[in-house]
Amino acid sequence: MEKLFVNDPFVRVYEAFKKLYPDNDCFCFWTDDLKDAHGVTLFSDNPRMSPEIFISADLPVKHAVEILAHELAHVAVGADADHGEVWENAFEAIHQEYCRATGKGEMTE
Numbered sequence: 137m138e139k140l141f142v143n144d145p146f147v148r149v150y151e152a153f154k155k156l157y158p159d160n161d162c163f164c165f166w167t168d169d170l171k172d173a174h175g176v177t178l179f180s181d182n183p184r185m186s187p188e189i190f191i192s193a194d195l196p197v198k199h200a201v202e203i204l205a206h207e208l209a210h211v212a213v214g215a216d217a218d219h220g221e222v223w224e225n226a227f228e229a230i231h232q233e234y235c236r237a238t239g240k241g242e243m244t245e
């Protein structure tokens with residue numbers, strides 16, 4: 137399928153993730169069903185099943201881009217890393233690659 141938006145920030149953050157973690161994959165969904173979170177990543181017990189990311193459809197686009205990067209960092213480092221240093225390093229790496237590729241100073245610009 138062709139891209140609908142030429143400068144889709146969600147595609148750009150996913151491309152940053154894939155450049156850094158080419159062997160990691162996931163499925164991403166918008167949802168209306170998140171009550172207490174902006175986003176969540178679900179890992180299957182089956183290692184052959186890709187993680188699933190759910191992003192709240194209630195978020196402003198710029199905020200949702202950062203939440204997607206947050207959840208992609210979970211996919212990058214696995215369920216056990218939680219929000220520790222390994223996860224923080226992955227989130228920062230995705231953020232830096234996104235900013236480098238887009239020429240932006242911040243993900244929310």
Ligand SMILES: [Zn+2]
Binds near residue numbers: 206219
């Ligand atoms: Zn998290």
